[in-house]
Amino acid sequence: MIGRLNHVAIAVPDLDAAVAQYRDTLGAQVRAPQDEPAHGVTVVFIDLPNTKVELLHPLGEGSPIAGFLEKNPAGGIHHICYEVDDILAARDRLKAQGARVLGDGEPKIGAHGKPVLFLHPKDFTGTLVELEQA
Ligand code: CO
Numbered sequence: 001m002i003g004r005l006n007h008v009a010i011a012v013p014d015l016d017a018a019v020a021q022y023r024d025t026l027g028a029q030v031r032a033p034q035d036e037p038a039h040g041v042t043v044v045f046i047d048l049p050n051t052k053v054e055l056l057h058p059l060g061e062g063s064p065i066a067g068f069l070e071k072n073p074a075g076g077i078h079h080i081c082y083e084v085d086d087i088l089a090a091r092d093r094l095k096a097q098g099a100r101v102l103g104d105g106e107p108k109i110g111a112h113g114k115p116v117l118f119l120h121p122k123d124f125t126g127t128l129v130e131l132e133q134a
Contacts, residue, residue: 001090002082006112006132007045007052011065011078015042015057018075022046022053036111040064043111054081054111079118080127083134087115090131099123107133
């Protein structure tokens with residue numbers, strides 16, 4: 001059911017420092033920061049030949065990644081995103097198998113303008129999984 005790895009998301013305490021590290025130290029193609037007020041994050045996409053890295057930084061009060069950064073002050077891998085062809089079919093199949101979908105279970109529009117869902121990390125070997133309809 002899952003297809004390509006769309007991105008790996010890394011929560012970072014200092015967005016400018018992380019951008020500079022990926023651009024200057026690692027020599028990666030780094031895009032401009034993008035504020036996502038509906039998701040409480042500022043994101044920076046880094047284009048790699050086979051996938052993307054998404055740097056996440058809290059935006060505004062009550063950001064969903066604020067707690068993660070409190071527990072992981074140096075930053076860390078926050079989630080991985082797999083592509084699916086049909087997000088509603090994927091959700092229904094996962095729910096039927098007992099996996100927990102976060103939030104109200106309805107897809108939201110993610111940072112790429114496409115529908116996304118998140119799956120509970122306790123159901124997926126400790127990893128927060130994002131599904132994106134590609
Ligand atoms: Co993501």
